[in-house]
Amino acid sequence: MPTSSSQQSFAGKNSSHSLADQRLAESANTAKNQLINEINQFNYITEQGGTNKAKSFEDEETNEHMFFVSNPIKMDDKSGMISMGSVIKYTVTGIDSEGKFEVQRRYKEFDALHLALLDRWPGCYVPAIPEKQVTGDKEDAFVEQRRSLLERFMRECGKYEYLIESKEFKIFTRSTAGEIDTVLKALPKQTPMQILEKYRLNFKITEDGDNSELTRYREKVNIFNAFVTKAIISMNRDVNNIAAARSAFQQSYGHYNQMYKSFMKFEDVAIDYFADGDISQRTLTHPGATEIAEKITETISSYKNPFQECDIWIKGELLDIQGMIDAMRGREIVVKKCTEAEGKKRDD
Numbered sequence: 082m083p084t085s086s087s088q089q090s091f092a093g094k095n096s097s098h099s100l101a102d103q104r105l106a107e108s109a110n111t112a113k114n115q116l117i118n119e120i121n122q123f124n125y126i127t128e129q130g131g132t133n134k135a136k137s138f139e140d141e142e143t144n145e146h147m148f149f150v151s152n153p154i155k156m157d158d159k160s161g162m163i164s165m166g167s168v169i170k171y172t173v174t175g176i177d178s179e180g181k182f183e184v185q186r187r188y189k190e191f192d193a194l195h196l197a198l199l200d201r202w203p204g205c206y207v208p209a210i211p212e213k214q215v216t217g218d219k220e221d222a223f224v225e226q227r228r229s230l231l232e233r234f235m236r237e238c239g240k241y242e243y244l245i246e247s248k249e250f251k252i253f254t255r256s257t258a259g260e261i262d263t264v265l266k267a268l269p270k271q272t273p274m275q276i277l278e279k280y281r282l283n284f285k286i287t288e289d290g291d292n293s294e295l296t297r298y299r300e301k302v303n304i305f306n307a308f309v310t311k312a313i314i315s316m317n318r319d320v321n322n323i324a325a326a327r328s329a330f331q332q333s334y335g336h337y338n339q340m341y342k343s344f345m346k347f348e349d350v351a352i353d354y355f356a357d358g359d360i361s362q363r364t365l366t367h368p369g370a371t372e373i374a375e376k377i378t379e380t381i382s383s384y385k386n387p388f389q390e391c392d393i394w395i396k397g398e399l400l401d402i403q404g405m406i407d408a409m410r411g412r413e414i415v416v417k418k419c420t421e422a423e424g425k426k427r428d429d
Contacts, residue, residue: 146239148175150232153224169224171231173254177245182254186261188213190253191231193262197249201271203411207244208237209403211396226393233397237404243283273418306409309402316399323395327388334381341365341377 151174155167174183191210198207211230214223238244252264271279280286348366356362365373 146175146177146245148173148232148235148239150228150235153228155219167219169219169227171228173235175235175239175254177254179251179255184254186253188227188231190261190265191234193265194249194253195234197265197268198244198247199407199411201249201268201276202243202247203276204408204415205243205411206241206404206408208234209400209407210234211400226396229393230397230400234400237401273415273422276415302409302412306406309405313399313402316395316402320392320395320399323388323392327386327392330386330388334384338378338381341374345374 150171152172153169156170157167168187170185170187172183173186174181176182192213195207195210211227238250244250249265249268253261256264258264345365348363352363353360360366360368364370367373
């Protein structure tokens with residue numbers, strides 16, 4: 082029986098549809114296998130400590146005296162008769178001229194060390210520490226940032242022998258006599274002559290310079306002071322911009338996760354309907370890819386926010402500048418005391 086042209090046309094269309102469906106199925110299967118392989122490969126790289134782990138800006142620096150601040154833990158504050166709630170203690174480790182040390186210190190003890198160094202080494206560079214924060218100081222992100230900046234403070238101190246060999250630093254790293262901040266605050270006041278003798282022992286001091294040289298030196302100090310004052314204003318704007326970028330980048334992690342969940346939900350509804358319940362046509366929810374959802378979550382959680390590193394770095398630079406400003410203020414205090422002492426000698 083001869084075949085009509087309409088029947089031939091219908092058969093051709095069926096053949097064409099079957100071929101298209103076959104190609105579509107092959108493409109879907111290829112895409113599925115490629116996605117599974119990429120996730121497995123990325124997960125393997127992450128487990129091996131691979132490319133997604135960014136180096137800290139401070140990792141590049143080498144230092145003879147390496148100090149570390151790690152393992153922040155919450156502990157009960159039992160300094161008084163009544164418990165005042167939890168406080169954060171950090172493990173401080175390192176090596177100095179007396180060998181290795183390991184102690185636990187609170188933020189207020191770091192603060193006491195910083196203030197003691199400023200008071201007892203006026204006019205000398207003393208690295209600054211992050212300011213005290215009243216609220217949110219127990220949140221994980223804040224604690225980690227503070228830990229990083231306190232470690233930076235210790236490592237900056239390690240660059241200056243007069244600091245790490247000082248009595249104040251030794252008390253912080255070696256003393257076991259109760260509250261370190263109390264011990265540091267109890268140190269006797271130094272007279273201007275005692276400070277001068279200490280500086281003579283630690284620094285090469287030229288005491289017979291002519292007045293013109295001293296004048297030029299003071300002018301340079303004043304120019305530099307004006308420069309860093311302007312730099313702080315500009316850098317504080319950068320801190321705000323970086324904080325906004327860090328927050329936006331962090332939110333994108335949740336967007337990635339939500340996107341994958343939406344794709345999976347789409348497969349549960351649309352692909353299931355159009356594939357007549359054939360689960361082998363799926364990709365993200367394929368029976369052979371049961372670990373995809375877990376691996377996607379693990380991969381996204383392993384992402385490192387580059388703006389977080391940048392945020393810590395620029396805050397550290399600001400602390401360095403603050404240390405320079407504190408040194409110049411300390412110098413002014415020393416000059417004032419020397420002037421007053423000379424005036425008393427003339428009066429006598």
